[in-house]
Amino acid sequence: SISSLSHQSMPSEILLKIFAYLDAVNLLCVGCVNRRFYHLASDNFIWVRIYSTAFSPKRSNWKVNSVEKTAVSVNLLSLEDKEAGYWKKEYIVKQIASVKATVARLLKPVNPYTGLPVKIKEALRVSGLGWVIILRDKSGKEYITEHVRLSVNDTSVSVVWYGKNWPHLATLSTLDLCGVTPVFMDRYKSPTKTGPRWRSLIARYSLSDLTETTLMGCDGLIQVFCLSPGLLVGLWKRDEELAFVMANLHLHQLMERSTLGSATTPYELPPHSPFLDDAPEYGLHGYQLHVDLHSGDISYLCGTFHNLFSKKEYIENGYVKLVVISFDNNTQHVPLIGKVGLSWRTNIFEGCIKSCSVMDVTLLDDSGKPFWCFSSPVCMRPSTSPCDTCDFLGQRYCVDYVDSEGRVHLDLVWIEETKEYFVVNLALYLSVAKINHWFGTE
Ligand SMILES: *[C@@H]1O[C@H](CO)[C@@H](O)[C@H](O)[C@H]1NC(C)=O
Ligand SMILES: CC(=O)N[C@H]1CO[C@H](CO)[C@@H](O)[C@@H]1O
Numbered sequence: 001s002i003s004s005l006s007h008q009s010m011p012s013e014i015l016l017k018i019f020a021y022l023d024a025v026n027l028l029c030v031g032c033v034n035r036r037f038y039h040l041a042s043d044n045f046i047w048v049r050i051y052s053t054a055f056s057p058k059r060s061n062w063k064v065n066s067v068e069k070t071a072v073s074v075n076l077l078s079l080e081d082k083e084a085g086y087w088k089k090e091y092i093v094k095q096i097a098s099v100k101a102t103v104a105r106l107l108k109p110v111n112p113y114t115g116l117p118v119k120i121k122e123a124l125r126v127s128g129l130g131w132v133i134i135l136r137d138k139s140g141k142e143y144i145t146e147h148v149r150l151s152v153n154d155t156s157v158s159v160v161w162y163g164k165n166w167p168h169l170a171t172l173s174t175l176d177l178c179g180v181t182p183v184f185m186d187r188y189k190s191p192t193k194t195g196p197r198w199r200s201l202i203a204r205y206s207l208s209d210l211t212e213t214t215l216m217g218c219d220g221l222i223q224v225f226c227l228s229p230g231l232l233v234g235l236w237k238r239d240e241e242l243a244f245v246m247a248n249l250h251l252h253q254l255m256e257r258s259t260l261g262s263a264t265t266p267y268e269l270p271p272h273s274p275f276l277d278d279a280p281e282y283g284l285h286g287y288q289l290h291v292d293l294h295s296g297d298i299s300y301l302c303g304t305f306h307n308l309f310s311k312k313e314y315i316e317n318g319y320v321k322l323v324v325i326s327f328d329n330n331t332q333h334v335p336l337i338g339k340v341g342l343s344w345r346t347n348i349f350e351g352c353i354k355s356c357s358v359m360d361v362t363l364l365d366d367s368g369k370p371f372w373c374f375s376s377p378v379c380m381r382p383s384t385s386p387c388d389t390c391d392f393l394g395q396r397y398c399v400d401y402v403d404s405e406g407r408v409h410l411d412l413v414w415i416e417e418t419k420e421y422f423v424v425n426l427a428l429y430l431s432v433a434k435i436n437h438w439f440g441t442e
Helices: 002-008 012-019 024-030 035-040 044-054 066-077 086-107 120-127 254-259 432-439
Strands: 130-137 142-146 149-152 156-161 172-182 197-206 215-218 222-227 231-236 242-250 287-295 298-308 319-325 341-345 350-354 356-364 370-382 396-402 406-415 420-431
Touching: 012 035, 012 044, 024 044, 024 086, 044 086, 086 120, 120 149, 120 254, 130 242, 156 356, 172 231, 172 254, 197 254, 215 350, 215 370, 222 341, 222 350, 222 370, 242 254, 242 341, 242 356, 287 319, 287 341, 298 319, 319 432, 341 356, 356 396, 356 420, 420 432
Parallel strands: none
Antiparallel strands: 130 142, 130 172, 149 156, 156 242, 172 197, 215 222, 222 231, 231 242, 242 370, 287 298, 287 356, 319 420, 341 350, 356 370, 370 396, 396 406, 406 420
16 A cells, blocks of 8 residues: 555654554554564564563562562663564563463462352453454355453353354354453553454364254244353344354363463363372262352352262262252252343344253362363253152253263252242262262272
């Protein structure tokens, strides 16, 4: 263009004067224009000023100690000795390290009921972390969409995307869910979407899985599908095109999963190192469950259950059964609060999928470490199996969830008199392989 031509012919001294007004993110952007701009935008005099402003002792949050202070002033004198781009690199390295240190500090305090970080909102703000979905068509072309809405709860984050210009579903093959973090975060500004960002793949979903088997429910306008792990996809009933996508992200290791993966490979959680114990029932007791059945900010069932245990006799078909709410003990039965439904909203329409909700499960082991965690859409369905001892109570429903680590089963009864659902049974089935792997048992 004409304007870039005139920039090209500008003398270097003038360009340097202009660049001196830019912040770090913008300097890195202009550095991408061409080789000459890259060289000029790496200028040590410009970057040493950015460095000392960012890490000056006045910004006490960064905790620059006095040794480093002197280091900055001494190095100012010897700028000429440094190779080109030295201060830019110093700034980048230190900036990334300070954001990391601040985030690590924020993630330390945990909620005793959930074992999960309590300052997740602050950690998200400091790191600038956000999530995108990447729709990929059959020729490999990518469509990146920034999230529209995000809500943080005690155990999960739900993130929603919708858009007017999404490609036709028939042309698409996969959907990638990725965490994106700006390479530089200025904690005094909100993150920009134009600066350089890291991308960390969390999960890849195949859109050919939007079939009868993953269909979860519908209302007048849309049908919703549940793709594992934790993704809800809404299609317009009218033309079967994408209406919205909602990701449910459990907070356990969410920061790591959203920042430490690569653009093509998800971050793998570090293996749990078993703590050796010879007790014969080891791995079968001392569990704590926190369960939350919710939609957005409305919670239908939220509770913490301590001292859950199993016995060797309860091991069946490769699963250990933990009874949380027992049918036989009616003091444990609890009602669902409110009218269960999963609310959705796009720029024009909104609705509610009856009987569906999001289930967050956080199961801690006997040392309080998160053992099994997920956040996923679930749906209440009429029970088909007859039950002699409970059918007289009312119409029965159940909620089932299953993944590679275990299963959750809930039985509910509709009580006509009080117009409430009562949970009369809640059981977890943990994979024996997972338990043995975790505790180093056999
Ligand atoms: C029934 O459940 C309550 C509450 O969890 C518990 O205190 C009680 O011991 C249970 N009763 C039996 C018979 O298991
Ligand atoms: C951290 C947070 O925002 N927690 C909210 C989760 O949702 C419940 C309502 O279900 C709120 O009361 C919490 O404040």
